[in-house]
Amino acid sequence: MAGNTSTPGASVVSRALAVLSAFDEDHRSLSLTRLARRARLPVPTTYRIASELVDGGALTRRTSGEYVIGRRLWDIGLLAPVQTGLRQTASPFLTDLHAATRATVHLAIRDRAQVLYLERISGNASVPVVSTVGSRLPLHSTGVGKVLFAYAPTNIQEEALASLARVTPYTVTSAAQMRRQLDRVRRDGYATTSEEMTLGACSAAVPIRAADGETVVAALGVVVADLRRDRARLVTALQVAAQGIGRSLRAPHRRSRVD
Amino acid sequence: MAGNTSTPGASVVSRALAVLSAFDEDHRSLSLTRLARRARLPVPTTYRIASELVDGGALTRRTSGEYVIGRRLWDIGLLAPVQTGLRQTASPFLTDLHAATRATVHLAIRDRAQVLYLERISGNASVPVVSTVGSRLPLHSTGVGKVLFAYAPTNIQEEALASLARVTPYTVTSAAQMRRQLDRVRRDGYATTSEEMTLGACSAAVPIRAADGETVVAALGVVVADLRRDRARLVTALQVAAQGIGRSLRAPHRRSRVD
DNA sequence: ACTTTTCCTTTCACTCAGTGGAAGCCTAGC
């Protein structure tokens, strides 16, 4: 930008991105002052940039004065090629799985040392579920997370094992215990959690394998209130769906079009 | 920005937004030159801005050199409060509707004189469907579009009636004929299309009404290969789901949480 | 009712970040 800056070297574009990046799942709505604090920019600078972003539709200003992400950015963001092939292929299987189990269904991939949720179909509202599409959660406390954890490269595993943060009283925080669980995941072909992320929610998950039938590209999971009763049934349903997705990924898939 | 500009008055932020806005559904991937042309900016300027956006994760550069929207922007875009209440409430009903009909299911709202698709569950791949979440299509050529058209304010209706663009040989392009169809939609409570948007695809749609039971807030539709056979069955299923969504919108809904 | 605090917005003197034509480079096509 022009002169008189306190942090030379920072471009306007990088500042605008800092403003946008100040928003996250726990901060979907921010006042000017908080926005400036989170973006680490002076208030007047933030104000000017935010105003321009509002003009461009990238941000919206509520009547309360708070800023939220704008519809224009929603539009543009949806154009990002985030595993479109996988999501398109998996979509019908997720629907089937949901129909068969009535549980919340998740499709997730690993993004560095975190789980990134690509798709979700909500099930029974009485089971609490924190993750939505776009959410990132730690690898050790969710079903899909443990699957992706078990098949992650060694350096990522070490990184994640070094930071097993407690989320609930049931979260596994011992590296040794987690290693044993991951061994079992690889042996049995599925992972489970019991209130390790959220009290009142348990989950089961299985890996989705790529064309070679080896590499794990994603994880498929369900969240239920209690796993003891029908663990076998859920795991079977998950495995059937995961196999189907894997097979479809191998087959050439035509693009679908129309209204 | 600094001096020497050919278009004084345009800020860096507005230029960066122009670069991002150069992407749309038909241009998800752009070379530098095309990006510059679409953003109406000189190539070196576009190059510099795009490079900064890549640094910030807002854009990604493919090995081919083409730019695409980056994952960071996907993350941020998903935080936009685009009818989150409606989408959350409608989601389980869409799943049910899909399970019952096996057709592609759509949830859409009107955005000025266009249909904006909020949710989609893909059905049988053999029926071609062009719309995805975030798509905007004209009001006159789709099922959900006609419903939203029929219940739009007069000025919007006039605007849309003045530009009935032909999409396929079956698209209704006569304002008089469209008015008659809209009358029928209001009378019968549902709309249909027959290959008016895409050859090989027909659709049926119904309105979703707000708490007052009058105001139409959204439209619910299905896309199938042929409507003649089971129009009645589909319309009934649609109406049941739409009623359910409308009722749930009235009821206080708790937020769901967990992994 | 008065004071204090906090947040939003505007102003303005200062100056360096941004600009884009031109040139160099590389690759693809003929």
Next chain:
DNA sequence: GCTAGGCTTCCACTGAGTGAAAGGAAAAGT
């Protein structure tokens, strides 16, 4: 071998961007 087109770097020029300071408006505290 030559031409065309796209990508990247260079660099002289300058006005867009900066942010402390101050002014206002509104909420919180006394």
